[in-house]
Amino acid sequence: MFVKLLRGVRIVFLTGLLLGVFVVYAQDKPAVSFQSTQFNVVEETAKIQTILEGFDGDALFVGIQEGPLIDLLRAEKEAGTGATDVAGALHGTFPVLAKDDALFNLSDLTASIDAEHDIVDSYVELGKLGTSDYQYYVPWMQATYVMAANEEALQYLPEGSDLNSLTWDQLAAWGKNMKDATGENKLGFPVAGLFHRFLEGYIYPSYTGGMVTKFRSAEAVKMFEYLRDDLWPLVNAESANYSFMNEPLLSGEVWVAFDHMARLKPAFDAMDSGDTDLKFVAFPAPSGPAGLGYMPVIAGLAIPYTAPNPDGAEALIKFMMSPETQSAVMRDLGFFPVISDVDTSNMPASVSALSGAVAATSGAKNALVSLLPIGLGERGGELNEIYRNAFTRVVINGEDIATVLQEEGDTLNTLLAETGAPCWSPDPASDGPCTVDAAS
């Protein structure tokens, strides 16, 4: 009888203890839910989760696609209550959420992080989405596009050219040399992937000095003539099917390629780990008459109004913006820091190779930053289609350049007028909506 009573007391005591611990734990550290369109691939998710273990609290990372994230946050806003504390996404996702008036103003948080770690100013501006005092997102990390080459290709570099400051004509001459030597077209572009960024952020600005206003200028005509007559006959015809350039680089069918850093990284990783005998080098995209156009890719962190745990969300953002985390993300995931005091020594060879190319790009004297479209909101994809269409019509279908630029320029003007988007860098600022200049 006594033993039974003792056991009963013990059970009650233990249950109470467990419950108490649980309640205290739960009250102490409510979880922070972190939904992100970045690192939503299984291997990347595992890596970011490891990094998040260093967070003083319980961070629940969920990888999600862009469309579902937008739908989720919209639904949470409509309901007035939600489960998402921090939303991580590329710059282009935020205008849609901003238009829905779903995000906290993070000006104070950004200012305090900026004071401590100095965030890149232009990215802070970008995070305001055109306003002067409303910080929709905190710039989180950056990436960009570079070129990569198989070392085998370097012997065919045209004489007198420097890998870190190639011109477009030298790129074509290089492709010609490789073709003469191997009988194959060894240049490759991700036409099924992010090729529109190549057109918008690289070759257009480097020929015309702008992305939008000079869409149908004489320089743009020259650029398309170069693409059609000089470059494309030397580009591997299967480019139409390439979406990630690491694959054709690793298979050896392409020796020189342009792509997003993250999509070239697996090739460099394979070189690091010994999975391939091939050796790769990374270098900036070529320059044109107007400079070296390049396009940074910015990811940001935002807090929706419906966040159940806004304090935890701010703590998590501070954690993601700390030099240690930024360095770990660079090392393991290949995205670069947006703050200045990050220790970038001791990076794996693959990351240093890519970061060298990025430094050579942004540090070039003639560098010309092209930003992602601002103010197009959910119609950003339409802008990309216009550039892709112009390319397909001129280079693949062989239509007349002037006609194509006239027609696609009109479509572009309609899009800009309907969205009211003012010009963004590298085009000169405009008062009203950005407009394409008449053909010169």
Next chain:
Amino acid sequence: MRKVNLTPYLLVLPTLLYLILFFAYPMVRSLSLAVSGEDEYLDILASPDAGAEVSGTLAMQVVVKIVDRVQQDEVLPNGRTRPVYWFQVQGLDINRNEVIGWANQRYLFVESRAESTEARVTSGVPVQGWTLQHIERMFNDFRFWSAIRNTLLLIVIVIPIQFVIALIMALVLQSGIKGSSLFLYIYAIPLGISDLAAGMVWYSIFTQRGFLNSFLDRLGLIDTPFIFIGNDKFGWMMLAIVLAEVWRATSIVMVIVVSGLQGIPRDYMEAGEIFGATLWQRIWHIILPILRPSLQVALILRTILAFQVFAVVVAIAGRDLIPVLANETYRWYNQGDAGFNNPNVAAAYAGLIMLISLGISLFYLRALRSQSEQAAL
């Protein structure tokens, strides 16, 4: 009075409800999407309160002057407060009349909510209207006619090949020769493979470092890989797509034909044999006429599926080189980085595909009528 027997209607009811809910309703919605346009207008109000009277209507992207503002604090469920601004704005309304009224911050783009003196109208309430502009946009798209041409070309090439092969396959199965049941398993393999996977299999055969090129290289027939897939290789890409489609979808036709063949009474064939009909004569005069209903079903099914061909084409030729109707639909619908995010034009494409499929199905039904059906009309 005769008593109405309700049982058949009750039995049909679930199917009917299912069809209405999952086919008719979405179809009507999708078709109406193709011809409806949304214009957004912003109603500005007499006072800073969502229930107030409307004092004017503004069009999108109109720039207005900010005359006055009030800041309210909304307490959120998470304990934070957020400032909510109402702006009193002045500008020209849709009829070019000067109006003044209040609008919530969510409808306006304001550079600085606390200080700016100007705002742009960025959202409002959508108003539905009918329009043909989406259909016009579809017809004017530079890929439209090549998408139509390629889709029809694929149908004209693929379907006859499939029917001939399926008939041969079915006759082999029915012949009862040794091991014919083994063939059934072999034939059925592609049925279990998704169309995207099938496309990728054939892509890996035809790609530059693919099986075909390695094979030709081993035989010593080529020194450098031959490019089958590229912007000037329309013929080769079509061949690869046709092969992939034939490989992938012929078995479906075969299954239908086999079931049709099993319905042919043995007596007919025996009678044919007794009168000395050759195999060819038996196929032409006995099997094919009796198979007509099965062939009709298979033809309709295959043609409708052929209009939806998408994954195989994308896997082999990428997004740009061989436009087909289903891919264009997706391109217009796609909300991603490269896509028009325009469900209206996508709906126009979907409607077009439906109309053509419907037309061709009706044509088949008429053209393949049996003699008794013809006599009845």
